[in-house]
Amino acid sequence: MSQKGIVLYLHVHQPWRVSDYSIFDTASNHDYFNDQSETDRNNQKVFNKVADKSYRPMNRVLKELLDSTPDFKVSLSITGTFVEQAEKYAPDVLEDFKALVATGRVEIVAETYYHSLAFFYSREEFERQVAMHADMVKRVFGVKPTSFRNTELSYYDDIGSWAEQAGYKAVLAEGWDPILAGRTPNRPYQPPGTDSIRLLTKNYRLSDDIAFRFGNKNWEQYPLSASSYEQWLNAALNDGDIINLFMDYETFGEHQWEDTGIFEFFKSLILNWSNRSDVSFYTVTEAAESFSSAGELSMPHTVTWADSERDLSAWLGNTMQHEAMRYIYGLEHDIIRSGDMQLIGDWRKLQTSDHPYYMCTKWFHDGDVHAYFSPYDSPYDAFLYYMNAVRDVRYRLMAYHNSSHGGF
Amino acid sequence: MNILMLGWELPPHNSGGLGVACYHMSKALAMAGSSIDFVLPYKAHHPKTEFMRIHSATQLQPLHRNGMGAYDTPSTITDALHRKPTDRLTTIRDVQARYVEFVDTLVQSTKPDAIHAHDWLTIEAGIRAKEITGAPLIVHVHATEFDRAGNGYGNPIVHEIEEQGLLMADRIIAVSEITKGLIVHRYGIPADKVEVVYNALDTATLDDGYQYDHRTYKYLEFLKQEGYTVAATVTRFTLQKGLLQFMRAAAKACERYDKLVFLLAGDGEQRDELLQLSADFGIADKVFFTGFVRGQQWRDAYTVADIFVMSSVSEPFGLTALEAAHHDNALIITKQSGVGEVLSHIFRYDFWDTDKLADQLVAIATSKALQYELTENVKREYTRISWDAVAKQCMSMYATLKTGVTA
Structure with a gap:
């Protein structure tokens, strides 16, 4: 029987934003992604800003934790459009990510290279983009993904069965109450019609405590301490094996600024967890392999991790x-x-x-x-x-x- | 003959046709021997205006940039009439009060033979000048508040100012029979007090060495090579312009004939709604938005177009239709637009009749012969109306009023 643990999964992404591309540009210049203004349509400017606020400091934190604690593990999904921009604007950021993966305790999760909705429009194009992403991950990080997440955690049953046929061991989705219908998000499930793949569902309450609420001064739990949060994790593990903490990587430093104390909170949380002998960390694939399925979980309609509707709206x-x-x-x-x-x-x-x-x-x-x-x-x-x-x-x-x- | 011309804008600081009409009318009057004092509410340089004296009532920048232009629907006006000027110049009423004060001072030293006030914006100043000097007041109506409000009623204070001006005027000029009808029926003015003087197109200004640049709308040129027809409008995106109905008709036309695209040149409060509507109708890729255009982009918008649509719900005149005709466009104009009164070789429709507009769009797009006939024949019509003729009409009106023969 494996130890209970947390499955921390962070999503790393930057899009190629379109400039103020007017009808007078159309057919004349073909560069839509090269905004040079002071606005947030300037991809380079945004990338450098987020790199300073989030990627560089958070990568430092992650590297320190990986170096100082033998059992800390984390999963990342890194889009192709992010890697392109990192290579172009901030190669050191990409080197930092490579160093994380090189520890052997950072799993890279598969997805579409372009962070697209292709699954809903063209299965062929979708598969091409997943293959492109796998090639990129191999080239840049030297690993082969064994788990899959679709854009914005959008998921329905077909994605589960597709992922199994494609050879993945785990697939990620939102742990949305109407779907779980009273069941816990804290155990792996089985998509209908599949044999071995596991469906990991995000514990959105505990994830969003960090991702959305952490720095909110109007929140009744503000300011949240690592020890209070750890108690919530303990309580959640009473009814399950794993807690799926899925969130944007940019939560750290960009959505929650450094002055909220997010980095210190995170370090304390991980160190305290690591010092305990009764709990552990799992990557996405490890979690899928370490625990038995809690049964079949069907999502006939698309569920995402966004907004109060948790749909594609x-x-x-x-x-x-x-x-x-x-x-x-x-x-x-x-x-x-x-x-x-x-x-x-x-x-x-x-x-x-x-x-x-x-x-x-x-x-x-x-x-x-x-x-x-x-x-x-x-x-x-x-x-x-x-x-x-x-x-x-x-x-x-x-x-x-x-x-x-x-x-x- | 000394004319006190009370205006709100002149090119290049104009937000629409009012400034253009005032400019050409003043120029033609000056050429016919009048001496003109032209009062503006802002301060700016206006090239090629040596033929008259321009007075700035304030030191403000051109007003259309900060929402006090001639066409900004003044829905927030609550200040009553005859208000005293203050140190503030933050609302259009502040500026108008200062404008009245300025004219008050001006006429102490220069007595005009006639006062020519353009639209509600300058009516109060016109009345004041008449009170002081006893000179006849001509109120020139380019648009009423009913026009600006689209199908609505508009601002009651603006109506009151208009009504007072129309009553106090010795003579009223309306830019079309449609406008005259509004003045007579909705403001209760006797018909024989109102004279229709159509605007003209000054082709000399347009033929100033302009050369079409096919690179400006390169993508549209590409589509035209692929056999597409471009239907355009150049306008402010406001309720008055009937663009929502135009969009509906565009969608209906595309159902029947695919090779049509629509160029909406301009900007305004309805832009977002129009974008949304183009997507609702599933023709978003066929509708092109330029934003506000000037200079080459403005001229080229006419030139790249094959068809010009004036979809106005209420348009006192509609000079852009003549500009479009001059750039070889076939014209489709609502029956609610005054410019249609001087043109025969055009398609007409009621602004709400989207089926008919769709028919007309498809008809022109699918018949080169029809497009050619409309385009060529309409040219002979608008060249018959000239600003010199407009000046003659005004001069004879001034002369009649000066000798005390009032209508």
């Missing part, structure tokens, strides 16, 4: 978002056929789920979160610039095929 909730995705995936056949790697790459960068996310108009419940994460003045601006970029991709495609048939 932040990405595909209004007509602009649907239009944008319809146009971009509508190009798949002709784009792939072109074989033009630059064009294909730009087309794929436009698939990153952040683009439709910026077009989200449900302002009233979750809107503040969306506004905070959007580099545009409004969802309409996001849509406008994106559409012009899509048009330019069409233009380049037509120029490439040099033909007058088909749509524009």
Whole structure:
């Protein structure tokens, strides 16, 4: 019988944001991702800011903990668009991540290279992007992923069975109450129709205590100490084997700034946990292999880790978002056929789920979160610039095929 | 003949057609021998205005940049009439009060033979000048509050100012029969007090060495090569302009004929709603938004277009239609737009009739012959209306009023 433990999984991602790309740029310049302004559409500027606030300090913390405690383990998912930007803007950040993985106690989780919603539009394109991601992980980190997470933790039963067929040992999803229906998120489950793969469900209460509430001075638990939090973890383990703490890597230093004490909190938490003989740490795959399934868990409809709805409505909730995705995936056949790697790459960068996310108009419940994460003045601006970029991709495609048939 | 011209904007600091009309009318009047004092509410340089004296009532920057332009729907106006000027210049009413004060001082030293006030913005100043000097007051109506409000009622204080000006005026100029009808029926003014003087298109200004740059709208040029027809409008995105109905018609047209795209040049409070609507109708990739355009981008918007649509719910005149015609566009104009009164070779529709607009769009897009006939024939029409003729009409009106023969 394995020791109970925590499964810490952090998601590392940066999108290629589209500049103020106007109709006057369309068909004239083809660089949508090269904003040089002082706004948050300037990818280099954003990357450097987040690198200073989050990637560099948090990587230092993680490396120290890995060096000083023999059993600390963590899982990371790192998108292709992040790695591209790290290579371009801050190679030292990528070296830090490599050093983490080189300890052998950091698992890299598989996903789509472009952090896309391709699974919902094109299975073929989806598989190409997962393969691209695996190639990148092999090239950069020298490892082969054995677990899978889909963009924004979006999941339904088909993804579970797909992941098993693709050879993964674990797949991640949100531990959403209506789905669990009274069952604990703190044990591995089995997706319907699968043999061996395990479904790990996020303990969103305990994850969000850190990711969303930690620095909130209006929260009744503020300020949260590592020892109080540890007691909550202990309590949660009464009804399970593992606690799945899934969150954005940028929680540390970017969403929760350094002055909230987030880094000190995290270090204390990990050191205290590590000093105990009754509990342990697991990577995603280890957790799947160490515990038996608590039974079958079915998610017939898509569940994500976002917003109070836990669905895809932040990405595909209004007509602009649907239009944008319809146009971009509508190009798949002709784009792939072109074989033009630059064009294909730009087309794929436009698939990153952040683009439709910026077009989200449900302002009233979750809107503040969306506004905070959007580099545009409004969802309409996001849509406008994106559409012009899509048009330019069409233009380049037509120029490439040099033909007058088909749509524009 | 000394004319006190009370205006709110002049090119290049104009937010719409009011400034353009005031400029050309003043120029033509000056060429016909008038001496003109033109009062503006802001201070800026206006090139090619040596033919008249420009007075700035305040030291403010051009007003359209800070929401006090000639077309900003003044929904927040609550200050009553005849308010005293204060040190503040933060609302349009503050600026108007200062404008009245300025004109008050100005007419102490220069007595005009006629006072020509343009729209509600300058009406109070016009009344004051008339009170002081006894010179006849001509109120020139380019738009009423009913027009600016679209289908709504508009601001009651603005209505009151308009009504007072129309009553006090010795003579009223309306830019179209549509506007005259509004003045007569909604403000209760006797029809024989109102004269229709249409705006003209100054083609000389447009033929100033302008050359189309096919790179400006390169993507649209590319689509045209692929056989697409470009239907455009150049306007402010406000309720008055009927763009939501235009969008609905665009979607209907695309159902029947795929090779149509729509260029919406301009900006305004309805932009987000229009973007959303284009997605709702599933034609977001066929609708192009430029943002506010000037200079080359503005001229090229007309040139790249094949069809110009004036979709206004209420348009006293609509000079942009003539500009579009001059750039070889076939015109589709609502029956609620005054410019249609001087044109025959156009398609007309009621602003709400989206089926009809869709039909007309498809008809032109699918028939080169139809497009050619509309484009060529309308040119012969707008060249018949000139600013010189407008100046003549005004001069004879001033002369009649000066000799005391009032209507």
